Amino acid sequence: MMAQIPTNVTLLRQILVSFIRNEVEKVGVHRVVVGLSGGVDSALSAMLAVEALGPNNVLAVMMPYKGSNPESLAHAELVVEKSSVEALTVDITPEIDAYFERFPDADAKRRGNKMARERMTILYDHSARWNALVLGTSNKTELLLGYGTLYGDMASAINPLGDLYKTQVWALAGAVGVPEVIVQKRPSADLWAGQTDEAELGFSYREVDKLLYLMVDLRYSRPELVAAGFAAGFIDEVVLRIMNSQFKRRLPVIAKVSHRTIDRDFRYARDWGK
Amino acid sequence: MTFRVGIAQINPRLGDLKANLALYEEKIRQGEKAGVDLLLFPELSLTGYFLRDMVPNVALKLASPEIERLKKLSRKTSFVAGLVEESSDYRFYNAAVYFEAGEIRHVHRKVYLPTYGMFDEQRYFARGDRVRAFDSKFGRAAVLICEDLWHPSTAYLAALDGAAVVLCPSTSPLRGITDQQPQDDNARYWELINQAYAETYGMFVIYGNRVGFEDGVGFWGGSEIVAPSGRRTAKAKYYDEDFVVGEVNLDLVRRKRTMAPLLRDEDLDLTINELMRIRERPSEVKKTKVKSKKAKGKKKR
Incomplete structure (x- = not known):
């Protein structure tokens, strides 16, 4: 039988709540800001933060665009209601439209990236205003596939979900009480009408998660993956996606000229002195 | 002989000697109040674990004022401290120092420095070159640091060198979620080997792990005292700070080795x-x- 992705929700919940509390408090703050999209990832991140820090220390920011699916905002509001977090809505339509008036030919990808980065700047602004850390919402599946906007939704100070596959996010979201309608719906970046992650990627999260788990976590070789029943073309496509998005998971490349270059031979933990 | 062992399952600050020394003092006082004779601190708990380029900045020579301070603190309660030791020829060791009655009685320099997966110890530390048991007021004991104990040869050597007690300071990261048990996979493996060594060699295994997070890596805690019978006489919480105390009765070593004289028969x-x-x-x-x-x-x- 093929190895299954473990979803020990009790343990995951305990670890992630403890992670948020530890990593936030050691910085000397006690609050986080999180962008609530209406999707399952940000809902889960926010609710874990509420468990770790209390609802008054979590600021959920909803940042709809005029083209966003109204359902997204409604679902985000469900989370706010359920978790009693501090909430704020910032409509990003004026700034997005003002910018693209100058570049009306911009395609959906450029517009989507711009919106993701606009939202990032708002979260960081409120993190400064509120003396809080920006809480990440990217899961392991999308990080590996590069399915996110660099310096956009991928930006955060700490990310409790970055080592959880989407399959695990769903399981944990159900367990911590993310509203069922959010757990059940088809994931969408909602950057344009009718967009769904799985249609855009060309495969389902559950399908790719099985592959990623064997390939990344258990280090199955290509022949072993084929023997486990994965189509060779699918394996190669996913490997290529991971390789081609490696840049999104690293700091910008620095030209080395000194004896000690940041992150190459100048090596310190992020939690330096903390 | 029976004595009381405490394990300080703490969450030290990364690279902050001063803060961690204060934490040590606090835990030693707590041990004194609890009637602890011997206190175990986790691996590198005076400095934090993922030190990288901080290693030379937090390293201590055995003649340093910080070590003098620790010596004084050991007048009532003996303890094992986890720190970076700087040798006279400027090498840095991942070391555990046993303090007793105001003196250093033993230094163990970690022999097996994991340098794979998430670990990079050999890049920053010099490798220890001996495994020795030593005499303490609690009888003969040995200190093995974390990964050391994953190599069965170290426990074997300690046992043959006469140790009735193995003290294992550890900084063990949680990893591997499974659906088969409440704890992570690494916790499961540690508990397995601690118990196996205790029973195989008829000795007490005293395992002190830390908790907290460094750059997102959590440490699973779960410190424990395992008797030669395999029974746990003390068990700390998983994933959370704790301070546990348990009795170590060397008569149990005698009993186990009488019933199963494996060490005697060792060729x-x-x-x-x-x-x-x-x-x-x-x-x-x-x-x-x-x-x-x-x-x-x-x-x-």
């Missing part, structure tokens, strides 16, 4: 002979070396 000569044979067995690496020597010789001719 040291057999082991040594076989190891010497294995050492001489040609390996791929040695074959290459021999070849290159021959090639050299040919050139000369």
